[in-house]
Amino acid sequence: MRKQRRRIASKHSRPVRVGWQAVALAAAVALGLALRIGSALYGAPDTYREASAVEEPGPDFRPEVGDPPYVVAVDAGHGGSDPGATGVVVERDMTAATAEALLAWLRADPNYQPVTTRAGYDVTATPTERVQQANRQRADLLLSIHGNSAATEASGFECYPITPGRTWHRESVYFARLLAEGMQAAGSTLRGQGGVRYIYYQQGQKVLAEANDLQIRDEETFTVLEQADCPAVLAEQCFVTNAGDVDRFGDTDGCQLAARVYYQAICAYFGTTPLEQAAP
Structure with missing residues (x-):
């Protein structure tokens, strides 16, 4: 043993x-x-923080929108003592006319509850104050209306969604594409790649990036986009310094046309049928 x-x-x-x-x-x-x-x-690691880029919203992407009525914030980009750019028309006047026409469409449509970011078009309000007003009213979507300007004969439409890596980026890009497609169908030329671009502030200077540049950056974009609690797009309707652009989208009839394009893009975003005409 x-x-x-x-x-x-x-x-x-x-x-x-x-x-x-x-x-x-x-x-x-x-x-x-x-x-x-x-x-x-x-808890799982924050992969979004470590990522260097995001994926572009695919052709099958649709935002989750819930049920109507939808709160849409309409932001006239300039007003009061802030005239914006001056050219053939004053940007402040053009944005006010377009915003008022868009509000008429939205007020006539029971699917929407439009809100404004200003107490009045003659009231001066900072970008922070305006976006905070939209947030307080729990907007489901924000459109900031502006006019472009240049010393050259530059023309056309472009718009800026919330930048890559931020909340609501994909929804904002989806809305921006609808706006650009609508403006092109209405006769505008699109700047950049399909009229959709990103903008960043680097050391106080604006830096453009095209829609296919999905790099996540630390630099901030426009305040009304950076601080929005919902999908948001800033639209440069036309060049107020270009007579041809103003004839198409910056005078009285042009503002009405742009407002209708914006309204139809909003309807496409939320999946509602647009009205044939606004209330008189």
């Missing part, structure tokens, strides 16, 4: 040779288990 016990003891104490593949596999399993335990205890 004693010899048998020694043989058994010797058998169990014999060194076991393990290949490096087995060691690596065991280490990987242990690491995976540790990560799963850590995730359960402390």
